[in-house]
Amino acid sequence: MAPLGDAPVAAATAPGLVVSFGEMLIDFVPDMAGISLAESGGFVKAPGGAPANVACAISKQRMMILPVLFGDDEFGHMLVDILKQNSVNVEGCLFDQHLRTALAFVTLKSNGEREFMFYRNPSADMLLTEAELNLDLIRRARIFHYGSISLITEPCRSAHIAAMRAAKSAGILCSYDPNVRLPLWPSAQAARDGIMSIWKEADFIKVSDEEVAFLTQGDAHDEKNVLSLWFDGLKLLVVTDGEKGCRYFTKDFKGSLPGYSVNTVDTTGAGDAFVGSLLLNVAKDGSIFYNEAKLREVLQFSNACGAICTTKKGAIPALPTTATALELISKDTN
Structure with missing residues (x-):
């Protein structure tokens, strides 16, 4: 049984299962920005992990159910409690008695950007097996969302591929956010x-401008570089440009939307x-x-959600509700 620390998560929504x-x-976040980890006198515990953050972001809009695998330790049980507090259904949670929940120390720069130092030796996500997948849950989904961290090591990589193939064979939309974390990969080229x-397995891909630059080894704002990531069968490619907003590309149209100016903390x-x-x-x-x-209307809302999330430390604690996102949009319009 594999735990979750930086551990694989399977989540579902109803109706329109995700x-x-x-x-x-x-994530252990320094209580002061702009200093190194060694210089920090204290840290704030912040639950995170991109796929779990996405699950809780959807839950904030009243739609998420989440079975998860955790380390059977204080931090693993704390994360389950956090999921419950965020209205995430945890009926499928499992705990591994032999491995620990993964930790990350996050250095906040003065501009709110961050750097990561991970502790996984090994952690839960690395040992998830295909036999532990709830394929019935996946096959009932409307959307199957995933990142790339679960591709780094076996047996988790094989479990990821099996889950993705089950989703595709059932005609489910596949959503991919690479979420590049170079310290976890053997090398930049391996990443x-x-x-x-698995790039061409997705129906929808979201990448940041920094990830475009990394993957193409070129200028993220050169449209030719962005479009080198396009392939036949992709329905939507979105590039997020931080506070500047986002760009979108489909087979039939493309465009951009501005972001929102907020007091960025993290x-x-x-x-x-x-x-x-x-x-x-x-x-x-x-x-x-x-x-x-x-x-464009949906991406405007998404830009607002992303902006609001930067105004507090941590990921899940900072996730916005529909009301707060609409309030920011309204203020910007007036």
Whole structure:
């Protein structure tokens, strides 16, 4: 039985089920920005992990059910409690008595950007097996969402591939957010190869401008580089540009939307808040991929969710509700 620390997660929503597969862990964030980890006198415990953040972001909009695998330790049980507090159904949670929940120390720069130091030796996500997958849950999904961290080591990589193939064979939309974390990969090239190995399995991909630069080894704002990531069969490619907003590309149209100016404290989880709100709306209405007016309205909302998430430390504690996102949009419009 594999635990979750940086451990694989499978999540579901009803109606319009969304399954989120990936990691959950605890980020230790310095209580002061702009200093090194060694200089920090204290840290704030913040639950995180991109797929779990997405699950909770959707839960904030009242739609998420989440079975998860955890380490049977204080931090693993704390994370389950956090999921419950965020209205995430934890009926499928399992605990491994032999491995620990993964931890990450996050250095906050003065501008709210961050750097990561991970502790996984090994952690739960690394030992998830295909036999532990709830394939019935995945096959009942409307959307299957995943990242790339679960591709780094076996047996988790094989479990990830099996879950993704089960989703595709059932005709479920596949959503991919690579969420590049170079310290976890053997090398930069291994990360590129691993991330791109499943690239063409997705229906929707969200990447940051930094990830575009990393994957293409070129200028993220050169449209030719962005479009080198496009492939036949992809329904939507979104590039997030931080506080500048986002760009979107489909087979039939493309464009951009500005972001929102806020007092940024910590950018952790901003992309996950963006993705969660977008997936929620896609689960409700799949025509968004083909209707530019609808897509722009949804992306405006997602930009607001991402911006609000940067105004507090940590990811899950900072995730916005629908009301707070609409309030920011309203203030910006008036």
